[in-house]
Structures are given as C-alpha cells and as structure tokens.
Amino acid sequence: MSTILNNIKQIVSSAIKVEVNKPVIKNGKKRYPVVVTDMGQSITSGWSIKYLPTAQNNGQRLYDGSQTFSALNIHKFSKIHNLIITANHYFLGNQNVEVMMDGRRRAIYEPDNKIRLTVTSQSNSVVVVLTVIDEESPFYMMSIPFNVVLSNDNSGDYYVIGSEDRWDRTIDMFTExxxxxAPRKTRFYRVHQNANQAPTLNARIANHNGQFQIHPNGSFAIDMEAAPPEWIQVITNEYKALAYIYEQVIMEIAFKKALEQGLPSNERNQISFDDFQETPFARQGGFIPAFNLNNPATAGAENEQPIIPLPNEPKPPVTAGRNVTLPWT
Known part of the structure; x- marks a missing residue:
C-alpha cells in the first residue's frame, strides 16, 4: 500500500469520532445513520457528516451504495458565514475577477492555506463554493456551495440562502x-457498436398500454426496470480523484468503527454537541470583511479582522431564484 494512502488513513483515523444512530427506513431499506465528526484542530473541527449505509452479511458489513454522505453539519458557522460574505464583497468590487468564455464572471480567493473560495456569477445569484484545503482536516477537498443574494428588506445587505432556516444560531450550526x-453518482446507459453497424443504446423503450413511449422529437421514455442504468462517478481530474480517495478512506474507517461499536436496534444514540457549544451567535451592526486581500495571513486571526468600508456605488440587482448548477472548484 502506498505511503500517500497510509498518510491519508492516518489523518482520517486519528481525527474522527464515529457514532451510529437508530436505524431508519429509506427507499424501502433499513439504514444505519453513521455520523463522522472531526475532533481534530483543523478548520473543520466540530464538523460532522452523515452516511446512510445498509447492513450486509448478517450485520458484518456496512455498505452505502450512494458512495457519499447525505448531510453536513458545519460547527461555528458564523466564522464561515463571514468568509462567504467577504468573498462576495470582494467579488462585487471586481477584485481578482475574470470573465470566462461563457460570459460568466469568476474569482478565486484563498485567505489562508485552509480554505479556497471560488465565486461565480449566475443569472440571479452569486455562487460561492468553499473547498477545504487544510491538509490536517479529515474532510480535505470537500466542496460546499452557497448561494448569496441581495436581501429584499431594502437594507442593502447580502445573505446566504438557507441561513434563515438551516442555521441554528443557538449552537452556531449550519446544515447543508x-x-x-467527488461528484455524486450519475445514471448512464452504455452505447454498443460493432463494425459497420449503427450504435445501439443498452436501454428499453417504455411501453404503456401496448404503446411505445416515443416522443415527436425522436426521444423516448426508458423502462428502467427492464434495463436499469449504471450509476457512475465521473472523475475528470486529479483533484476530484483525491477527493474521491478521501471519502473512500472515511467510509472504510467509519464503517469499521461503527461495526466495532455494534449496530443499534431500539435505542437511539444521541449525538451530543455539548463540547462544541458557545455563546449564541448575535448579529453585529455593519460589515467587517473576514479576510484582507492585501494580507491574506490575517484570515487566521480569531479576534482581529480588518475593517474595510463598503463601496457607495449601487449593488447589482441580485435576487433569489431557482437552483442552479454549481461549479467544481
């Protein structure tokens, strides 16, 4: 086994705590929620992710067919929120912004060596993708998208979509x-082609009351029971590959620790956040950027943040809209 893989396993194994909750039924299957919490000193300390594996081989093996976690809890979200709003502030000020070939604007900010903020303009919002680049974190290369919009209360402030209902300010925790x-699995059908023959799609046309479901434009409905698709994760570069490796290691170690604890049946194992609780988050007047583009090293300071006045020029008309496809950073 390679030294690199061993190093990743050591980082993950030494930093995480694993808890197993009472089983739940999802998609007709009994699943055991496995909660993985970062107990180390990295930027993601206190964060937790949840997997929903099924038990196989008479409870001797846990397997999650989705190959990814279902939910993330971000501890001390107020600090992350400040970073997101600051990135949006610099982006709207056209700092380090480039125009892509499709006309969208993009900027990348790295306030320190722990996170990367990729900001991209959309038709009705600004998307800030936070990527964990702290090499001490077991959640290294995790990518988290946030939509930032202009508040509709005429205050001129910007806010992160979801902060009104998914941010528990009593414990400063955000659920995402x-x-x-790595990218989530996507459904695919294979195309087969022999020499001198037309390509054939490995699928079946859906049939309803004896009629094949073929549309006027030539497309057709698929009978997924007769010919189920394949679920594939598309890995297109080394960064996605590294992220994939980290998650595979997390699942391997977390599921092993979960089995060692024993799978619960009737009693729910409650997750305690007592060790992480602090004073409830209070909104402060005015805007203080969480990092300075001219001196990124100051981003790591917990109690010192540079004060940069907001520009007086009108802000772009950004409003909340429907979900958009989010970029990979």
Whole structure:
C-alpha cells in the first residue's frame, strides 16, 4: 500500500469520532445513520457528516451504495458565514475577477492555506463554493456551495440562502445537503457498436398500454426496470480523484468503527454537541470583511479582522431564484 494512502488513513483515523444512530427506513431499506465528526484542530473541527449505509452479511458489513454522505453539519458557522460574505464583497468590487468564455464572471480567493473560495456569477445569484484545503482536516477537498443574494428588506445587505432556516444560531450550526467530495453518482446507459453497424443504446423503450413511449422529437421514455442504468462517478481530474480517495478512506474507517461499536436496534444514540457549544451567535451592526486581500495571513486571526468600508456605488440587482448548477472548484 502506498505511503500517500497510509498518510491519508492516518489523518482520517486519528481525527474522527464515529457514532451510529437508530436505524431508519429509506427507499424501502433499513439504514444505519453513521455520523463522522472531526475532533481534530483543523478548520473543520466540530464538523460532522452523515452516511446512510445498509447492513450486509448478517450485520458484518456496512455498505452505502450512494458512495457519499447525505448531510453536513458545519460547527461555528458564523466564522464561515463571514468568509462567504467577504468573498462576495470582494467579488462585487471586481477584485481578482475574470470573465470566462461563457460570459460568466469568476474569482478565486484563498485567505489562508485552509480554505479556497471560488465565486461565480449566475443569472440571479452569486455562487460561492468553499473547498477545504487544510491538509490536517479529515474532510480535505470537500466542496460546499452557497448561494448569496441581495436581501429584499431594502437594507442593502447580502445573505446566504438557507441561513434563515438551516442555521441554528443557538449552537452556531449550519446544515447543508449539497456538499460533496467527488461528484455524486450519475445514471448512464452504455452505447454498443460493432463494425459497420449503427450504435445501439443498452436501454428499453417504455411501453404503456401496448404503446411505445416515443416522443415527436425522436426521444423516448426508458423502462428502467427492464434495463436499469449504471450509476457512475465521473472523475475528470486529479483533484476530484483525491477527493474521491478521501471519502473512500472515511467510509472504510467509519464503517469499521461503527461495526466495532455494534449496530443499534431500539435505542437511539444521541449525538451530543455539548463540547462544541458557545455563546449564541448575535448579529453585529455593519460589515467587517473576514479576510484582507492585501494580507491574506490575517484570515487566521480569531479576534482581529480588518475593517474595510463598503463601496457607495449601487449593488447589482441580485435576487433569489431557482437552483442552479454549481461549479467544481
């Protein structure tokens, strides 16, 4: 086994705590929620992710067919929130912004060597993707998308979508379901082609009351029971590959520790956040950027943050809209 893989396993194994909750039924299967919490000193300390594996081989093996976690809890989200709003502030000020070939604007900010913030303009919002680049974190290369919009209360402030209902300010915890390591699995059908023959799609046309479901434009409905698709994770570069490796290691170690604890049946194992609780988050007046582009090293300071006045020029008309496809950083 390679030294690199062993190092990753050591980082993950030494940093995480694993808890198993009472089984739940999802998609007709009994699943055991496995909660993995970062107990180390990295930027993701206190964060937790949840997997929903099924038990196989008479409870001797846990397997999650989705190959990814279902939810992320971000501890001390107020600090992350400040970083997101600061990145949006610099982006709207056109700092380090480039125009891509499709006309969208993008900027990348790295306030320290622990996180990367990739900001991209969308038709009705600004997307900030936070990527964990702290090499001490077991969640290294995790990517988390946030939509930032202009508040509709005429205050001129910006806010992160979801902060009104998924941010528990009493414990400063934010719940996110769209974060991921490598891209999630996607359904595919294979195309077969022999020499001198037309390509054939390995699928079946859906049939309803004896009629094949073929549309006027030539497309057709698929009978997924007769010919189920394949679920494949598309890995297109070394960064996605590294993220994939980290998640595979997390699942391997977490599921092993979960089995060692024993799978619960009736009693729910409650997750305690007592060790992480602090004073409830209180909103402060005015805007203070969480990092300075001219001196990124100051981003690591817990109690010192540079004060940069907001520009007086009008802000772009950004409003909340439907979900958009989020970029990979």
């Amino acid at each position: 379901s769209n974060a991921n390591f």
